[in-house]
Ligand SMILES: NC(=O)C1=CN([C@@H]2O[C@H](COP(=O)(O)OP(=O)(O)OC[C@H]3O[C@@H](n4cnc5c(N)ncnc54)[C@H](OP(=O)(O)O)[C@@H]3O)[C@@H](O)[C@H]2O)C=CC1
């Protein structure tokens with residue numbers, strides 16, 4: 001009878017390993033002595049100790065090649081959240097994740113760590129110190145979040161002691177750091193267009209922004225604590241910097257750090273939200289004729305004008321999580337990493 005060779009626990013795969021979070025995760029795993037297989041639709045770098053497998057995660061055969069001899073899989077691939085392509089989110093985040101689960105089970109993978117999002121419980125209204133037992137959003141803020149909810153459910157439901165397949169979901173919020181392609185670049189682009197003069201609402205709303213290295217730390221701790229009978233099995237965990245900050249203070253610190261003025265003038269939240277909604281309707285109506293990409297979408301206005309910060313007490317208790325980098329240090333390091341986005345450069 002053929003015996004199955006138990007894959008090495010230091011061999012893992014990162015699906016989405018060419019992306020912002022994925023690459024930081026891969027770099028840390030290599031530092032910790034893991035050998036890593038990256039599976040991604042694109043290859044964006046080369047690194048000793050890392051093998052690249054280019055492919056679409058909806059393709060099970062391609063996944064099976066990358067998952068050979070792998071015991072641990074991190075799944076952090078997703079289409080960009082600001083894409084408007086509902087069919088793409090459905091195909092990659094839902095159908096693709098189903099395929100990832102099947103491929104993991106067929107390849108004999110023991111642990112799957114999903115990058116979910118704290119936004120799975122956000123409906124555009126205030127969340128203060130939200131815990132993981134909040135219900136999933138009934139009206140998610142966009143298609144991206146709608147499919148992140150379905151994806152998280154699929155992964156957590158697949159956790160099975162009988163099959164020897166253990167799953168956990170990490171829910172980060174507002175990831176930022178060096179090489180982030182969205183938060184800082186969008187902010188600077190808006191400032192360069194003169195659109196960052198206004199504070200939406202009274203500016204007191206607290207939110208979580210989480211440094212990418214802390215998010216990586218949470219993922220690796222989750223993987224290392226995920227064992228049969230551990231409390232992590234089939235559960236979701238918020239990973240944040242544990243230092244909620246006023247949304248507009250965070251934006252101002254990044255902008256001022258890069259040489260731009262901080263927003264100063266207040267606008268009522270409902271007015272801006274209403275205008276953003278009208279603009280969005282207009283873009284939908286005009287879509288057959290022209291493509292418009294407004295800076296202030298209803299989703300961004302909701303994120304900019306409400307409280308949304310989360311408790312990471314469960315991660316502290318079950319996996320000993322503690323942020324490694326403080327928010328101030330993280331902002332300083334992030335600002336320093338974007339010399340090309342400084343005013344005047
Ligand atoms: N950034 C944030 O603030 C937050 C992110 N998250 C989650 O974290 C994860 C990582 O996000 P982030 O690093 O910011 O995103 P990125 O877009 O930087 O990384 C995602 C990677 O997945 C790749 N990818 C997309 N579709 C496929 C596919 N069909 N098959 C294989 N690879 C694919 C992307 O390629 P390509 O670029 O070509 O599309 C990209 O390389 C995502 O799951 C996201 O939902 C959660 C909370 C907050």
Ligand SMILES: CC(C)CCC[C@@H](C)[C@H]1CC[C@H]2C3=C(CC[C@]12C)[C@@]1(C)CCC(=O)C[C@@H]1CC3
Nearest residue numbers: 081117119174182183186187190295300303304
């Ligand atoms: C133009 C300005 C009013 C705002 C610019 C900053 C925004 C680009 C970011 C502020 C909060 C961020 C955020 C995400 C993306 C970038 C921001 C909107 C996510 C939507 C990314 C994907 C997630 O899973 C949730 C994030 C919430 C916070």
